[in-house]
Amino acid sequence: MSNKEKTSNMDIQKVKVNDLKMKEQEMKEQELKENAFTEQVQEVKEKESENFDAIDKIDAGMANLKAMAETKNGDEPKRKLSRSTRDILKCIIVLTVIAVFAGALLGTINYLTYVDADAAIISEIASHYSVSSELVRKDESRIISQDGAKSYIEDCFVVLKAVGSVGDGTPSIGNPIDVDAIIYRAVGSGAYSGTVELLVFVSDDVVTDITVYAQEETKGIGSKALAVSHLSQYIGVNLSDVESFVKSNDGTADSDIEFISGATKTSTAVNNALNAVLYAYNNFGGAR
Amino acid sequence: MKRSFKQNMIKSGAIVSNGIITNNPVFRLVLGTCPVLAVTTSAVNGLGMGLAATFVLLCSNMLVSALRRVIPDKVRIPAYVLIIATFVTVVQMVLRKFIPSLYDSLGIYLPLIVVNCIILARAEAFASTNPVLDSALDGIGMGLGFTAALMLIGIIREFFGSGSFFFGELAGIKMGWQFSALSDFSMSIFILPAGGFLVFGLLMAAVNALTDYAQKKKDKATQMRKSEIKAKNEIKSEEVAL
Numbered sequence: 001m002s003n004k005e006k007t008s009n010m011d012i013q014k015v016k017v018n019d020l021k022m023k024e025q026e027m028k029e030q031e032l033k034e035n036a037f038t039e040q041v042q043e044v045k046e047k048e049s050e051n052f053d054a055i056d057k058i059d060a061g062m063a064n065l066k067a068m069a070e071t072k073n074g075d076e077p078k079r080k081l082s083r084s085t086r087d088i089l090k091c092i093i094v095l096t097v098i099a100v101f102a103g104a105l106l107g108t109i110n111y112l113t114y115v116d117a118d119a120a121i122i123s124e125i126a127s128h129y130s131v132s133s134e135l136v137r138k139d140e141s142r143i144i145s146q147d148g149a150k151s152y153i154e155d156c157f158v159v160l161k162a163v164g165s166v167g168d169g170t171p172s173i174g175n176p177i178d179v180d181a182i183i184y185r186a187v188g189s190g191a192y193s194g195t196v197e198l199l200v201f202v203s204d205d206v207v208t209d210i211t212v213y214a215q216e217e218t219k220g221i222g223s224k225a226l227a228v229s230h231l232s233q234y235i236g237v238n239l240s241d242v243e244s245f246v247k248s249n250d251g252t253a254d255s256d257i258e259f260i261s262g263a264t265k266t267s268t269a270v271n272n273a274l275n276a277v278l279y280a281y282n283n284f285g286g287a288r
Numbered sequence: 289m290k291r292s293f294k295q296n297m298i299k300s301g302a303i304v305s306n307g308i309i310t311n312n313p314v315f316r317l318v319l320g321t322c323p324v325l326a327v328t329t330s331a332v333n334g335l336g337m338g339l340a341a342t343f344v345l346l347c348s349n350m351l352v353s354a355l356r357r358v359i360p361d362k363v364r365i366p367a368y369v370l371i372i373a374t375f376v377t378v379v380q381m382v383l384r385k386f387i388p389s390l391y392d393s394l395g396i397y398l399p400l401i402v403v404n405c406i407i408l409a410r411a412e413a414f415a416s417t418n419p420v421l422d423s424a425l426d427g428i429g430m431g432l433g434f435t436a437a438l439m440l441i442g443i444i445r446e447f448f449g450s451g452s453f454f455f456g457e458l459a460g461i462k463m464g465w466q467f468s469a470l471s472d473f474s475m476s477i478f479i480l481p482a483g484g485f486l487v488f489g490l491l492m493a494a495v496n497a498l499t500d501y502a503q504k505k506k507d508k509a510t511q512m513r514k515s516e517i518k519a520k521n522e523i524k525s526e527e528v529a530l
Contacts, residue, residue: 091363098355098367102374109378113385216395219329220450220479262476 118155121199121213125157125183128201128209135160135180142182144280150189151272153280154197157183184280185213188273192222196269198231200277205240210274217266225259225266233257234274239281245274300425307429314437315495319405323397324438325484329449332456332464334442335435336390340383340398342431344375345407349427352415368411369402376401389456406434437491444487449478 118138126133136159145152159181181203188196197214200207210231217223224230234245237254247267248256259267313319320341327337351371352359359367380398383391391398401407410430415423446452451470454463477483 087360087362091360094359095363095367095370098370102370105374106377106381109381113381115385214392216392218479219393220446220474221476 121155121183121185122157124199125159125201129159129181131159131162135162139182142184142280142284144283145276146279149276149279151195151269151276152187153184153276154187155185156280157185159183159203181208182281184277186273186276186280188269188271188276190265190272191215191269192217192265196226196266196273198270198273200234200274202239202277202281205238205281207234207237207239207274207277210234215266217263222263222266225263225270230260230267231270239278242278244278245271247271300422303422303425304429304432307426307431308433308436310499311430312433312437312495313406313430314434314441315492316499317406317409318492319409320434321488323400323404324441325481325488327394327397328438328442328445328484328487329479330393330446330452330456331439331442331454333390333393334438336383336387337394337397338431338435338438340379340394341401341404341407341434342428343379344372344401344404345410345431345434346424346427347375348372348407349410349415349423350420352411353418353420353423356416364412364416365408368408372407372411373402406430441484441487441491444491445478445483448475449483450474 122133122136122138125136136157139156139158142156142158143153158179161178161180181201184200184202186198186200188198193216196212196217199211199213201209201211212226215223215226217226234257242255245255245257247259249258257267257271259271307313311317314321314324323337328334348368348371352368355367355371376399379401380391383394383398410426414426418426443454446455447470451468451472451474452464452466455466456462456464475483478487
């Protein structure tokens with residue numbers, strides 16, 4: 001509603017009010033309405049002035065920007081010489097910052113996911129014999145390999161008898177009677193890809209179990225020679241009775257091993273690893 | 289102009305499905321063929337490799353996109369490789385710690401994700417010019433497409449080559465079935481590289497034929513609609529003329 005319409009309305013209403021008897025009341029109402037109207041008008045005016053202020057601010061900002069751009073343009077001739085150096089510097093800084101962040105991140109994650117290979121094997125052995133991992137020790141004196149052999153013993157662990165079960169109380173690696181079992185980590189060469197690493201569990205001269213520690217053989221082909229059905233040929237063999245394990249298709253002796261056709265290379269690697277164990281076991285000086 | 293919620297949803301859906309179907313990195317873009325053929329001897333390997341690559345794709349796409357105004361053009365490739373290598377090494381360390389069996393079976397192809405063409409290509413072609421959210425969606429779509437393709441090839445090669453279905457162990461969970469009757473008559477060629485090429489080629493042909501068929505159908509439908517509209521317009525103009 002525009003101002004004029006409102007005033008004309010007011011005029012008409014005033015006439016009506018004159019005609020009516022309740023003059024004063026109407027007048028009061030009218031006054032209230034008028035006040036409300038003037039307030040509204042004021043509000044609108046205030047908003048308008050605010051808008052104008054905002055526009056002024058934007059204008060000022062634009063002017064500032066223009067001024068900044070001008071000063072930049074003015075500065076350019078001075079810095080022109082160092083522009084390429086600045087680009088290179090920027091490249092170096094960006095790459096350095098990324099590299100530093102990457103290094104920090106990798107360091108943290110490496111710390112959090114650190115795997116101690118020895119500790120992992122020891123806990124595996126401990127759970128295999130269900131003894132406490134304190135009884136499993138690394139025994140480097142038993143790591144014996146033929147000179148220049150491609151298949152060799154990488155690591156050797158012994159499981160000691162429990163405290164109190166032996167004569168003088170505390171068992172030690174040095175005393176053969178205290179040793180319950182010997183576990184060899186044997187590396188067999190001649191595999192299809194790389195080597196085959198086995199954990200061979202020996203106790204009382206007899207191979208009690210063989211597990212695959214690491215291998216990269218083809219799944220479905222070479223892996224057949226790493227299955228329990230193939231490895232079980234070695235289990236139960238008394239190591240002190242055997243000269244060496246040999247490939248044989250119809251042998252009945254403990255040392256005769258039937259290779260798996262199609263997985264000859266993996267079978268060879270497994271056999272080499274077991275022969276390395278045999279060598280290490282039978283060439284360990286002194287009593288076993 | 290700000291897009292509406294519905295438009296946003298449609299666009300993000302299109303980005304994700306683009307990676308999985310229309311521009312599948314393995315079958316349509318033919319990227320990263322080397323790890324595809326080497327790793328897919330079993331479906332579990334494919335799944336593990338795919339998920340690792342998806343994680344790297346997602347992270348590197350987001351970071352490259354976030355830094356797209358900061359990284360100078362001259363050194364963008366070294367910067368991308370640095371970012372990707374960081375995430376790959378993270379994946380490698382985490383896998384070695386928590387899923388050693390998968391870590392062993394992926395072998396050399398895990399660190400080779402660094403130079404996987406899919407990840408570099410998406411960083412260069414998409415993430416370096418698009419906002420963070422879109423790049424993340426693109427990473428997810430492309431990664432899932434890669435995973436799906438690897439799994440598909442893996443399932444077929446594993447079934448014919450070693451007579452098992454999804455057999456293996458992932459994150460300590462044993463899954464899948466070994467069919468003892470089938471494994472005695474398995475065709476080893478499917479496990480070997482030659483069988484990998486065979487399955488890969490046949491699958492690519494099938495996928496391409498399917499997508500081409502779908503595209504033709506779509507084109508035909510749009511053409512029909514166009515001709516209908518034309519016919520209607522002609523009728524209208526005739527009416528006007530009358």
